Amino acid sequence: MESQRNILIIALLLVSFLIWQQWTTKDAQPETAQQSSQTTQVQASQGDGDFIPQGDLANGEGEVPTDTSATTAKQNLITVVSDTLKLTIDTQGGDVVRAELLEHDDSLDSDDKFVLLANNANFVNVAQSGLIGRDGPDSNIAGRPIYHSKQQQYVLADGQDSLTVPMTFTNDKGVVFTKNFTLTRDSHVVNVSYAINNQSGEPVQAQLYGQLKQSVNSPDGKSGNMLMASAYRGPAYSSDETRYTKYDFKKVQEANLNQSTEAGWVAMLQHYFVSAWIAPKQEQNQLYSSALNNRGQAAIGFKAPLVTVAPGTEQTLSADLWLGPKLQKKMAAAADNLDLTVDYGWLWFIAQPLFKLLHFLQSFAVNWGLAIILTTFVVRGVMYPLTKAQYTSMAKMRMLQPKLKELKERYGSDRQKMSQGMMELYKKEKVNPLGGCLPILVQMPIFISLYWVLMESVELRHAPFILWIEDLSVRDPYFVLPVLMGASMFLIQKMSPTTVTDPMQQKVMQFMPIIFTFFFLWFPAGLTLYWLVSNVVTITQQWYIFRQLEKKGLHGNKNKAES
Template sequence: MDSQRNILLIALLFVSFLLFQQWNMDSNPQPQSQGVAQQTNISGDVPSHSDEGQTIPDQGSSKHLITITTDVLALTVDTQGGDIVEAKLLAYNNELDSTDPFVLLKNIQNHVYTAQSGLIGANGIDSATTGRAQLHATADSFTLPAGQDELRVPLTYQKDGISYTKTFVLKRGSYAVDVDYTIDNKTDKPATVQMYAELKQNLMDDGGSLTMPTYRGGAYSTDEVNYKKYSFDEMQDKNLSLEIKQHGWAAMMQHYFVSAWIPREQGVSNLYTRTVGDYGYMGVRLPMTTIAAGQTDTIQSTLWVGPKLQKQMEAVAPNLNLTVDYGWLWFIASPLHSLLSFIHGLVGNWGVAIILLTFIVRGAMYPLTKAQYTSMAKMRMLQPKLQAMRERLGDDRQRMSQEMMELYKKEKVNPLGGCLPILLQMPIFIALYWALMESVELRHAPFFGWIHDLSAQDPYYVLPILMGITMFMIQKMSPTTVTDPMQQKIMTFMPVMFTFFFLWFPAGLVLYWLVSNIVTLIQQTLIYRSLEKKGLHTK
């Protein structure tokens, strides 16, 4: 039956379509115009306590910057407002073989990406009229001492008989930064304040490429929605305003890295977005807090600023680990990533872990593979009978269809038996693709020899070429019923097309596909030998 090979081709093209569709989803929105700050250092904006979230103009150059350093983070804080204007991730290089750490938050002329927070309300210290409060620090730099697990950095401010202390709390090995406001109301009247915490970034999207799709934009979680992206395009179209009653966060993310504000106060917080000029804002307003006369109260929030480490993020806030976006096949991709991490813990090399994971996955799918090639071999044996049937019945398609079904039933052959296993394998292949694509652990991870970064393309294209050769070998070994010359040319061209396509794939993904092809060749050889012993011809 000629349709046997056609269906297999359609299945392969369908995989490509699904990948391309997912790339388009994750590569949007399209790049927006990039705002250029007028000065190198720009202090944060302040939303009013109205629902509209209006802002004040930027305040210009900062008066004072301080640094806070732990074993994994180096933060720069602007004491005018106490915003984090730079965050260096000390365990991650900016580029392969570079000694410079990766900078997630930054405040430079062509790219502003900062984490802002402040107090608004009747007794707030940040407002649209007076601007940001100039906080006081006891030193210019703070470093987590050896042997100490926690570092607390207080910034203080006095206003109208009320003492305000903004404290940054950092812990060893953690990318979660607690930001607490302690209000000591020494007056004889109640004081009302509201904390806001937001992320500010240029309206931009770095886009990535077809083989390395990336997303730069917003994302959020509420009690009703576990995880949802909210792009800069969407921010420009509509200001978001949602309630957080128990669990939620507002984030901005990019490939491998994410920053997110998590409110810690009881009550209803407001999750919002807004755009001002060429900047997008995404943040939370915590519940209004009233401090009685002569009393002290603390308002708490947490900022995650770091790589997409699933276990750590899950411990910081519910659903924050979902920023490692596996798409609609997350329920398959997540266990695969866990298995990959477990294997890496045993072997210590991510490339070897990918190879072993591929053997495990393909081994688990061996029954499907065997059923696929057995069905294809049986279909090939029926070709002479089918050809004689075509010659006898001519253009009588209805009669042809009836007799074909009778023949399949008599010979106990399922005409779809060769392609159904492929359809069942598709979700696993695609899920594993995204598990590897989203793994920050593979960023700058070496394999062997010339492969120094599994997240980048093979510099000498050795793996893609080997992948193409193995794909061609699989095609030649596979039983086929195709007799049409045009279809034969298309099938012959497929390995060339995929080799070209894979030239720009990250090396880790090509390694998986190459090993998967090698496993397929081994399985084909074993299956065909078994079939030939049973009298089923595979060629």
């Protein structure tokens, strides 16, 4: 077996796998609103009554108005600013119609902050909440309630740990509903609570809901380039039955989510960032979704249990809203399993330790690029016994080439006897023909895992390395790293003489470094840096191991075997 050829073939299959992932992601894009309108009509006629056809929210014990678009002819907006968030809240309904993340720039070297939620003409992404049920103000057929706020702007002052923004609405029976938004310093969790003060003579029934509504089509119409898998954008949820499930826009259009769970959360995910409603804990909540095909939008939300507030009493209902980056520790503290929105795919059990190692090394190195280099050293160091076994196997296989040639001449076209003779020879010489492939087979899952670590870890967004590499999460702007990576692959080929005699195979092998250089032009600079450093370590280890084998006489017949 020619180990170097197999290594390159396996690596090529890896890159092809990543391209295939991207292709299937694009293939799974949802239908447009016009294409799926017929499907919606069928669902409406066959539904079980739990959802309003083409409405925004589910019917519970009380109906929710079908129009919760968070826009009015004369919007009255208030602004709330903390150290991490800048929120814009519409007083009609009290929905968050814009959220800026003050610790994250929109783009590299930009003065604008990243906008997580927005309510624009071409793209809608808002966080809505309210009270439905018989006496819920959001069940009023005349429209959603208009809350009163004493100020137009609220700012978390220096030395202040939290900021509460009260908004009040009084219905025609004299029941006062106070909607409070509470922001805490150094936190991306917004607590949204309703204080129901029932000074009427009758019981008040209300039910808390929260939902995230988003346009199905991306605002720029892009979903990643041809050679790179794009991060998931769309709904997700967590429940008793499943810790984390992506419920993409296509699924929303095909079937409405309707699941009861204790606690749980619903979310809208995108690259590096997430907005999520965290349902009340220790309560039985209902998770739902709804396709608003007449607007090209989809919603996912929760409904808390119906409560009854007796006359002359007050009761508070609340839920948390996460608006921020995918910070695993903080999300895990905010809600169970919310950190799983950092989606490392099916190799998460490798990616998680890699991220922890990368994060640990960065705490010393400070620079994320140096942390990637150190991670490469650690990974290749751990794999050194396998690498040594690989090159020892390669050396022994080269030594056996003359004997294998003799077997071929002896048995000719008799494949059965040829195979038996080869197996006896391998057993006698204690050679494992697959030994040269094992290290690369181990390295491929590590490569895929690190790919998703670099793709999903917001910590690497806009993280610089040195000189021209200002962002490790995107491609090298001048393609220096891919070219160096290709050169290192070429050098590895030169150091590992091939036994391939077929001219066509030889040409394919010679072009492998060029093919890989082309693929890596679009890969994140951090991933290309890892592969480049890994190749440099491979060259060093290969040189050292071959020298040791030569001293033992295992590598001395290399030239003879090749001739």
